[in-house]
Amino acid sequence: MTSLQLHTQAGCGLAIGRYPRFRYDARGGSGRATCTPVDDRLEIVFDPADLSIPPLNWRTTQVLVLPLPPGLQIAIEPLTLAGQLVPASGAVTLRFEARFHCSWAGLYRPPPLLVTTDLSTGSVAGQRHHAKGSPLDARGQGCLVGVARVPPSGDPWLDGFLGLPDDALAVLRCGFDGLKGERSAMDAADLP
Template sequence: MGCKINPSTPPVLCKFKPTRQELRTNTLFFSSSSSFREKSQKIRYPSTDLEVPSTEAKSYTVSFRTERDCKLGISRYPDFEYNAEGGRGTGSGAEVTENLADNELFVSFDPETLYIPQLTSSTTKFLGLPLPPFLKIDIVPLVFQGSINKESGQVDLEFKAKFLFTAGSIYKAPPLLVKTVLTSEESKGTMKSGRGKRLNEEGKCKLVGVATVDPIDDFLMNSFLGLPTECLAELNSMIIISGSS
């Protein structure tokens, strides 16, 4: 079943059917989809494995929003309950001309428009209790791009961000760099794992990603988190695609 996108009308949500076989993800430095990599061989974005569509391809406007009831986990600690409501970003999409039959879009979000709520006592709980009020974790997105299949609803988005831990004015850790692929499929490491949900006709999906976090130049943080280790993100999201040309 195809997807209807009309450039002259407001954003149109797509109706999907799960026709493509689910794939499993492998964790090296970051988890990713093997089929996603295989589709990205001809023209490459600088420093990535992602295919860049032809400039003649039809373009789209894509909006991204994060919702409530998300999870973040690191090391062997229990997962954090995370309310990411209010997160947002805008980007552009273009048809992958080599995969027109697959109804696939290459999507790239502008990091300047991306906002992901902080982990604070008002957004995050650990073991059912709010984080201590002095503890704060900022998330600074650096890269957010990948593929969305309009037919099946499969989403694979490369995500790279810095996580900044602070404890009041007395402690500020060096940035933790996290790289993963947020996918609607399964993401599985040796310690953490999660399964997403594909984009539905309302634009809702769940994106998951397991990443390896390397040690940083900070003995306290390395010891506390047991770096190197794995982290997990589960984000309930809304993705809206509208035609622009």
């Protein structure tokens, strides 16, 4: 069993419901996964306690050409990130579950939104959103995409504002450090 390090990057995106896609700079996010080789793939599991994802706020997020209003913040609390990676093709599929905690100037704090989706380097489509990811390249860089059906939070104002339940889209540009060694080890295991 070995490990990989995930780094999130700029050029990400998020969308929910009828609203236009947010431009999201996720630089600075990271997490370490334990990896177990199984046939031609790696089963990877991240420790949620060690997984950090930058919040959406006026520094990291734009809607159209405008930053989010100061005081509005959406913090992301990862609960699960696990799945598989195929080193030979760079294909990745990860089950992602997180709570999204919205706040406005520290005064308005509705219940968190629970989001569950499969992030993939392939194509995804929901009722409203669709996107195509890209497999990891030789440097371990790629793009994961996912569509989730977001249930109501239970807060009438937030649910009405976002039109919940509705689809949400995630576009995550990221890199995996340590993958080159995994590819070499798997290639060696295939030798007679």
